Amino acid sequence: MLVLEDIHKSYGKENKVHALKGINLKVEKGEIFGVVGFSGAGKSTLIRCVNLLERPTAGKVLINGVDLLSLQPSDLRKQRKKIGMIFQQYNLLHSKTIFRNVAMPLILEGKPKDEIQRKVTQLLSFVGLEDHMDKYPEQLSGGQKQRVGIARALATDPDILLCDEATSALDPNTTEAVLELLRKVRDELGITILMITHEMNVIRDVCDKVAVIERGIIVEQGSVIDVFTEPKTAIARSFVRTVLNDTIPKSVQKLIEKSSQANPHGIYRIIFKGASTNIPLLSNIAKQFSIDLNVLHGMITELQGKPFGNLIVELKGDADEIHRAVHYIQEHDAVIKEVTEDGF
């Protein structure tokens, strides 16, 4: 388990640039945890503080209960082997073959040749590059280079893998393939992954939990399903909107304004997630309660491989009946709330 406790980091003369202002995070074993934020929010600083590429100005970096900041250099070296890292620009050695790039951490550790041969062959097979081991980085595509980066990061059998904008230089198809490989790293090797990204689609596709960072502060965190379903801050909402565009079109907005003047409690946003996606909730409420139901707008997509729906509906009828229908929906693991003026 990785825990960051009240991490601060300042840069510059007299520590004027306060890049991290008290970060608290807990990443459970075997989970993929994403930190998302705009440029300059402090993401790179945060991930580099985990393996002490940047030394925090204050706070604790606890790995399985051991505070890295309290260790002597030799113990710190041992602990850092348990933390692998991959980078946006891959950071491969261009004059070395793929085999040697992956072997490098083992060569530096002084491992025997036959062990290196066995381990590197196994790692290249794990990332699907066994046929490319004699090539040089420039002969590979971006996605393949990142696979080499992942294989190299796995060479020391880490418990934790840090991913610094690992897919930001890749096209969407290649991104998906690399994210699939990271899922395999989690599922087959049980490795804990902490990733930073400015792309919410990466969070949606691969993360179990997410934290949103703004100006050096974590402003919101939770399970991906919860943050996508009910973002609490404006910045989380704007990130969610980059991948789940639930903005209500102007024509529907006008309809809503007109209708809510006539019937102030009639327009609702219903978000289907989890168990609610398996139940015909709308058809059930239309049958069970004396209300009319009109779907005004909506979209159904996928979140973590499960259906995820976001609908704007008008419920017409007696206020008590509407209240009971709303209650019925809430009881079935869906979120329902009246649409406010900003569309939420």
Ligand SMILES: Nc1ncnc2c1ncn2[C@@H]1O[C@H](COP(=O)(O)OP(=O)(O)OP(=O)(O)O)[C@@H](O)[C@H]1O
């Ligand atoms: N070595 C440094 N010296 C001085 N200031 C720095 C240094 N590294 C980062 N900063 C400052 O710290 C703040 C956070 O930067 P950081 O690179 O961590 O953000 P980021 O979210 O990773 O941004 P990006 O996505 O653009 O890389 C910024 O104000 C940046 O200018």
